[in-house]
Amino acid sequence: MGGLDGLLQGFQVAFSIEGLLFVFIGVFIGTFIGMMPGLGPISAIAIMIPITYGMEPSTALVMMAGVYYGAVFGGSTSSILLNAPGISGTVATAFDGYPMAQRGEAGKALAIAAVSSFVGGTVSVVLLMLFAPALAQVAVTFGPPEYFALMFMGLTAISSLSEGSTIKALISATLGFMVVTIGIDGQTGTPRFTFNNPNLLEGIDFLVIALGLFALAEVCFLIINRKDTSLTDKANVGSTKLSKEDLKEMRGPMSRQSFLGFLLGVLPGAGATIASFIGYITEKKIAKKPEEFGKGSVRGLSGPETANNAATSGAFVPLLSLGIPGSGTTAVMLGAFLVMGIQPGPLLVQDHPDIFWGIIASMYIGNIILLVLNLPLIPYISKLLKIPRPLLISLVIIFSLIGVYSVSFNVFHLYVLLFFGVVGYLMRLTSFPAAPFILAFILGGMMEQSLRQALTASNGDYSVFVTEPISLTLLIISLLTFVVPMIKRRYSTV
Amino acid sequence: MIKTLHQKVSLILIAIAAGYLYLSYNLKEYPYVPVDSDLVPKVLGYVLLVLAVALFFDKSSETEEEKEKRVVPKKEILVMAAVGGMIFVYIFLFEILGFLITTFVFILACSAFLGYRKWMTSLIVSIVFPGALYYVFNYLLQIRLPQGILPF
Amino acid sequence: MKKLLSFGLILFLSILTACSNDQYASSDDGEWEPEQPIELVAPAGAGGGWDTTARSVSQVMEEEGIVDEDIGVVNKPGGGGAVGWAYVDRKQGNPHHMFIGSPPLVFIPLNGQSQLGYEDFTPLANMIADYAAFAVADDAKWDDLNDLFDDMKEDPKDITVVGTSSPGSMDHMQFVKIAKAAGVDITKIKYVSSQDGGALTQVLNGNADVFSTGVAETVEQVRAGKIKVLGITAEERLEGEVLSEFKTAKEQGIDATFTNWRGFFGPKDMDEGQVKYYEEKFKEVSDSESFKEIRDKYGWEEMYMTSEEYQEYLDEQNEELRGLLDEMGLAE
Numbered sequence: 001m002g003g004l005d006g007l008l009q010g011f012q013v014a015f016s017i018e019g020l021l022f023v024f025i026g027v028f029i030g031t032f033i034g035m036m037p038g039l040g041p042i043s044a045i046a047i048m049i050p051i052t053y054g055m056e057p058s059t060a061l062v063m064m065a066g067v068y069y070g071a072v073f074g075g076s077t078s079s080i081l082l083n084a085p086g087i088s089g090t091v092a093t094a095f096d097g098y099p100m101a102q103r104g105e106a107g108k109a110l111a112i113a114a115v116s117s118f119v120g121g122t123v124s125v126v127l128l129m130l131f132a133p134a135l136a137q138v139a140v141t142f143g144p145p146e147y148f149a150l151m152f153m154g155l156t157a158i159s160s161l162s163e164g165s166t167i168k169a170l171i172s173a174t175l176g177f178m179v180v181t182i183g184i185d186g187q188t189g190t191p192r193f194t195f196n197n198p199n200l201l202e203g204i205d206f207l208v209i210a211l212g213l214f215a216l217a218e219v220c221f222l223i224i225n226r227k228d229t230s231l232t233d234k235a236n237v238g239s240t241k242l243s244k245e246d247l248k249e250m251r252g253p254m255s256r257q258s259f260l261g262f263l264l265g266v267l268p269g270a271g272a273t274i275a276s277f278i279g280y281i282t283e284k285k286i287a288k289k290p291e292e293f294g295k296g297s298v299r300g301l302s303g304p305e306t307a308n309n310a311a312t313s314g315a316f317v318p319l320l321s322l323g324i325p326g327s328g329t330t331a332v333m334l335g336a337f338l339v340m341g342i343q344p345g346p347l348l349v350q351d352h353p354d355i356f357w358g359i360i361a362s363m364y365i366g367n368i369i370l371l372v373l374n375l376p377l378i379p380y381i382s383k384l385l386k387i388p389r390p391l392l393i394s395l396v397i398i399f400s401l402i403g404v405y406s407v408s409f410n411v412f413h414l415y416v417l418l419f420f421g422v423v424g425y426l427m428r429l430t431s432f433p434a435a436p437f438i439l440a441f442i443l444g445g446m447m448e449q450s451l452r453q454a455l456t457a458s459n460g461d462y463s464v465f466v467t468e469p470i471s472l473t474l475l476i477i478s479l480l481t482f483v484v485p486m487i488k489r490r491y492s493t494v
Numbered sequence: 495m496i497k498t499l500h501q502k503v504s505l506i507l508i509a510i511a512a513g514y515l516y517l518s519y520n521l522k523e524y525p526y527v528p529v530d531s532d533l534v535p536k537v538l539g540y541v542l543l544v545l546a547v548a549l550f551f552d553k554s555s556e557t558e559e560e561k562e563k564r565v566v567p568k569k570e571i572l573v574m575a576a577v578g579g580m581i582f583v584y585i586f587l588f589e590i591l592g593f594l595i596t597t598f599v600f601i602l603a604c605s606a607f608l609g610y611r612k613w614m615t616s617l618i619v620s621i622v623f624p625g626a627l628y629y630v631f632n633y634l635l636q637i638r639l640p641q642g643i644l645p646f
Numbered sequence: 647m648k649k650l651l652s653f654g655l656i657l658f659l660s661i662l663t664a665c666s667n668d669q670y671a672s673s674d675d676g677e678w679e680p681e682q683p684i685e686l687v688a689p690a691g692a693g694g695g696w697d698t699t700a701r702s703v704s705q706v707m708e709e710e711g712i713v714d715e716d717i718g719v720v721n722k723p724g725g726g727g728a729v730g731w732a733y734v735d736r737k738q739g740n741p742h743h744m745f746i747g748s749p750p751l752v753f754i755p756l757n758g759q760s761q762l763g764y765e766d767f768t769p770l771a772n773m774i775a776d777y778a779a780f781a782v783a784d785d786a787k788w789d790d791l792n793d794l795f796d797d798m799k800e801d802p803k804d805i806t807v808v809g810t811s812s813p814g815s816m817d818h819m820q821f822v823k824i825a826k827a828a829g830v831d832i833t834k835i836k837y838v839s840s841q842d843g844g845a846l847t848q849v850l851n852g853n854a855d856v857f858s859t860g861v862a863e864t865v866e867q868v869r870a871g872k873i874k875v876l877g878i879t880a881e882e883r884l885e886g887e888v889l890s891e892f893k894t895a896k897e898q899g900i901d902a903t904f905t906n907w908r909g910f911f912g913p914k915d916m917d918e919g920q921v922k923y924y925e926e927k928f929k930e931v932s933d934s935e936s937f938k939e940i941r942d943k944y945g946w947e948e949m950y951m952t953s954e955e956y957q958e959y960l961d962e963q964n965e966e967l968r969g970l971l972d973e974m975g976l977a978e
Binding site: 039168171175193402421422430431459 | 510524535577593
């Protein structure tokens with residue numbers, strides 16, 4: 001069946017009254033769950049699985065796609081308003097989104113996020129539709145050496161994430177990498193740095209780090225400035241008005257990151273997180289005024305938000321065309337397929353064209369609904385910041401604690417969260433940046449596993465990393481991004 | 495003579511690196527892989543050691559802005575410690591008394607402690623917020639928050 | 647003053663709860679009925695073997711009206727199962743929580759990766775048997791297990807096995823068990839662990855050679871001509887489209903099988919009435935026509951065991967697997 005016929009059929013599935021209704025419900029529920037502490041797309045889809053029991057598979061999956069989209073968007077809200085990223089994909093959103101909201105432009109920040117998400121989501125669905133089968137083949141060529149090189153490239157970006165001292169940024173990253181080595185090692189099953197405490201066997205969850213270093217550390221500053229009422233008194237925090245200049249600023253990041261984010265999303269395992277960080281970093285590198293980044297820059301918010309949504313559709317490429325889940329979220333999505341009695345595989349398009357095209361069509365519609373549903377809600381959501389500081393502080397603390405509890409169900413991790421809150425505060429006091437810490441935490445784990453998977457297969461021969469062309473190219477790029485600025489600095493000072 | 499902040503931090507980091515390396519050298523061996531689970535930790539330990547030493551001799555002094563950030567009144571530190579203590583007690587009682595009661599007490603106590611005196615609003619928020627969250631989690635999403643001693 | 651008051655209240659309330667243990671015990675005549683919704687924990691994410699089995703069982707129970715209370719499946723992924731086990735272990739005294747278990751419940755404690763093992767729970771009933779499959783890329787040079795094992799005996803360095811579970815757990819040890827029976831030196835087997843679909847990708851791009859997994863995971867990829875299955879670990883061939891084409895290890899002259907049994911476990915120290923209640927209900931599910939259909943669909947075989955039979959079976963399994971792990975030097 002041709003693509004166009006298929007898409008038309010897909011729109012029939014998605015555009016039926018029933019289909020539309022379920023996409024709408026899906027997006028709504030997804031946004032709602034995404035805003036809940038600690039719950040991201042993974043939990044949102046998992047929660048919806050029992051509810052879709054007994055529904056027509058195509059409608060159920062169309063709804064699931066809506067839930068996925070909604071949850072990714074919903075996660076940005078807490079990043080922007082509270083500096084509390086609920087999922088790893090929205091950490092980079094907080095870098096500029098939170099300062100912007102603190103400036104009294106919460107509505108604008110959320111609107112930029114919504115519009116960027118919409119553009120990133122829509123462009124990438126077009127790409128998904130056109131290139132899915134071809135790209136899937138590329139995705140499969142990525143083995144452990146290539147992943148190692150990709151993660152390494154991500155890590156070299158640390159230098160550009162820091163304000164000021166490079167040594168401090170590197171120390172921060174090393175510490176983040178060290179924390180991720182806690183727990184059972186995937187390749188040998190050896191427990192590492194657990195001090196014989198069974199609670200640490202699982203390692204430390206991403207949320208514990210993100211909510212500790214970002215949300216709780218920020219709470220300390222809120223406590224000091226608790227009498228500050230500038231935000232509470234400000235009349236128009238919820239204004240979603242974007243000026244012509246804002247839109248012009250957004251155009252560049254949105255068009256670039258839609259493509260880059262999508263491509264990174266296609267690679268199994270890379271996903272939205274890496275896409276959003278790379279999105280942030282590339283925008284900062286090419287920006288005319290990089291010093292604005294981290295202080296509420298429009299580009300710094302639009303870039304990662306476009307990228308993480310584009311990556312979200314990208315992650316569907318290996319799932320829909322090969323039956324291989326590329327990320328934790330698509331793995332749960334695969335679960336949803338299986339529960340529905342559909343085993344996704346390379347033959348999905350042939351065997352179940354209604355489902356394949358229905359999902360794609362629902363992504364188009366889902367994106368539009370997401371925008372239409374959320375823009376009018378933004379003024380109300382941003383009113384959250386008008387809550388008097390002492391009350392807001394208590395609520396942010398509870399939000400963080402419940403966020404961690406709802407993924408671990410273990411009080412021990414709440415103590416660890418408190419610990420990282422203190423660490424985060426001390427790091428801010430001594431000007432150690434938190435961003436490299438969390439980036440190394442996210443990338444480090446995968447980087448180590450890929451390194452050792454590759455070395456096991458090659459019997460300990462390190463040359464695998466330079467004999468594979470993709471891996472070699474990526475390593476050269478990372479070296480250049482690291483070395484070139486240093487040389488430049490040397491010559492400019494001489 | 496240890497003077498600057500950098501040197502103090504550097505010494506702490508060296509201690510962390512040393513402890514981490516000690517543990518890395520004592521990891522259990524696994525015979526069936528060419529590169530064992532200790533390689534990356536050892537590298538990280540040494541990298542941190544080198545970086546910490548570099549920080550010790552780092553001449554670049556702090557900017558005025560950075561210094562200013564560190565000036566925190568003693569009183570505020572006590573306030574933060576007290577909030578930290580409240581969080582600790584909250585966590586301790588969380589599974590014993592259940593989500594609803596602990597959260598109710600925490601919001602009421604914490605916001606009053608930080609200077610919020612509108613009791614009525616405070617009371618309403620501390621009942622409605624945990625109540626709504628509890629309902630959504632336990633009944634709509636089937637994620638069980640600790641029930642504790644209440645019957646629901 | 648206010649603080650004192652609330653402290654007093656807290657103290658009073660905690661004493662109140664401390665007095666209310668044993669609230670769910672069976673009546674004096676040894677009969678027991680659930681009083682709350684029943685929670686089936688799948689100690690992994692949605693869509694895996696545990697999850698699918700638990701969901702099918704709860705579906706049949708509700709549709710056929712076997713149990714009056716509601717039954718919900720809850721996913722508690724992490725630690726190869728250990729997170730979900732710990733969760734049920736914390737529910738001691740409340741027989742409305744149980745989890746679905748399978749060989750990792752034996753492997754992981756033996757590896758020292760979980761302090762809880764099958765001895766710490768009450769086996770209620772086993773439901774089904776599933777089997778392992780060993781697959782390679784479709785253009786690989788091996789056509790059956792003997793080809794593969796001959797090469798492995800000659801030069802074990804060239805062949806990498808990939809699976810999802812951690813070393814010393816199921817995907818690894820099921821391969822080790824069959825390879826040992828074929829005379830391969832099991833201390834030379836290279837095993838790589840990869841999550842989130844990475845295992846299949848590694849076989850497709852040639853980083854690894856053999857994919858050690860469950861039978862169901864291979865069907866679609868075989869149908870699309872991406873991979874081929876060299877052998878499965880069942881006693882006899884399975885039934886069903888594609889499934890029936892898979893050769894068993896036994897028919898290739900390797901005298902070994904590996905059963906991925908799946909059944910339900912409650913918290914420690916459940917009383918007789920409670921165990922009896924669940925045994926009967928699970929038996930009803932197992933005998934129902936609709937569960938038979940589900941079994942056929944996924945290629946599972948019927949393997950019902952009562953609590954007592956299950957306990958004995960588990961003890962045997964534990965001995966056998968411990969022997970294997972000891973030989974590898976992986977047992978704690």
